[in-house]
Amino acid sequence: MTTLTFSAVLAEAVEAEAAAARFYDCLQSHTKDPDAQRLLSAMAAVQRAHCSQVAFEGCKAVNSRVLGASLDSTVPRHVAHGWEEIDELTFDEALGIALEGQLRAKEFYSGFASMFEGQEEAVLRRAGGVELHFARQLQGAMARRAVARRHAQTLAQLIANIVVARRAVSRTLGRLEANAKDDATAKFVREVAAYQEQRSDEIARLSELPLASEPRSPAFRIRGEVDGAEPLELGSVMRIALEVEEKTALYCEHGAATLRGNEAGVLKNLASESLDNAKSIAAALREVTLHDTGGSERRKSPRLAA
Numbered sequence: 001m002t003t004l005t006f007s008a009v010l011a012e013a014v015e016a017e018a019a020a021a022r023f024y025d026c027l028q029s030h031t032k033d034p035d036a037q038r039l040l041s042a043m044a045a046v047q048r049a050h051c052s053q054v055a056f057e058g059c060k061a062v063n064s065r066v067l068g069a070s071l072d073s074t075v076p077r078h079v080a081h082g083w084e085e086i087d088e089l090t091f092d093e094a095l096g097i098a099l100e101g102q103l104r105a106k107e108f109y110s111g112f113a114s115m116f117e118g119q120e121e122a123v124l125r126r127a128g129g130v131e132l133h134f135a136r137q138l139q140g141a142m143a144r145r146a147v148a149r150r151h152a153q154t155l156a157q158l159i160a161n162i163v164v165a166r167r168a169v170s171r172t173l174g175r176l177e178a179n180a181k182d183d184a185t186a187k188f189v190r191e192v193a194a195y196q197e198q199r200s201d202e203i204a205r206l207s208e209l210p211l212a213s214e215p216r217s218p219a220f221r222i223r224g225e226v227d228g229a230e231p232l233e234l235g236s237v238m239r240i241a242l243e244v245e246e247k248t249a250l251y252c253e254h255g256a257a258t259l260r261g262n263e264a265g266v267l268k269n270l271a272s273e274s275l276d277n278a279k280s281i282a283a284a285l286r287e288v289t290l291h292d293t294g295g296s297e298r299r300k301s302p303r304l305a306a
Contacts (some may be wrong), residue, residue, distance in 0.1 A: 017051035031089035102135035
């Protein structure tokens with residue numbers, strides 16, 4: 001019966017770590033997903049670094065030099081195969097393959113660590129701990145992606161949330177109109193409230209699904225800094241309108257990132273429209289602010305996209 005030596009296990013471990021790095025290098029050619037490519041590249045780097053670490057610590061333990069793959073046939077490989085048949089690897093598949101590799105490697109080191117003592121056992125247990133550390137990181141990434149998928153919303157839901165938020169703003173402005181400081185402010189309050197209601201109806205029609213059947217959670221809320229008991233100034237109304245457009249743009253940009261194709265395009269267009277509105281409102285607000293500080297006599301209402 002062949003006696004399994006630490007040198008044989010060490011040589012196999014070094015070769016397996018190097019093979020794992022080559023494995024991840026090869027997998028990069030099997031995907032066009034940039035996230036998957038970055039993950040695989042990072043895993044290849046991790047394997048090369050761990051290969052050097054295992055070789056260095058192992059050689060110190062036996063006071064010798066590992067010369068490569070003169071491998072004992074009784075030592076099992078721990079790198080998975082069969083990846084050559086993969087045509088197009090997704091990020092989630094890459095995560096799964098990487099996790100499987102780390103768990104196999106951890107079992108490899110843990111299994112053989114129990115057969116040795118002293119420094120030799122310590123080297124193998126540390127190596128297994130490194131593999132377990134990266135396995136837990138990969139498991140965490142997979143769990144976060146699973147949670148994100150559970151909370152992902154459809155285009156109809158995202159649109160419903162925008163509609164709910166804009167209609168809430170319209171109602172708020174309707175209540176504040178009576179506190180307008182002057183006729184110009186009251187007129188602008190009515191214009192903005194009407195615009196929010198009109199755009200709510202138009203945006204709602206972008207969804208082919210009945211919004212009444214969708215969960216409704218406002219896409220955003222305005223800060224509510226305006227005290228209804230105080231005279232409402234034009235600048236305050238403009239700041240509310242500006243906040244609505246900026247938050248709509250941000251919400252649509254984030255929503256577009258979770259969708260693809262034409263659905264993402266719908267939200268990108270809404271984001272672009274809101275950004276244009278925000279620029280118009282910001283420019284008008286600067287003029288109002290300048291007038292209020294005595295620097296100008298111009299007061300112009302912003303033009304909002306229809």
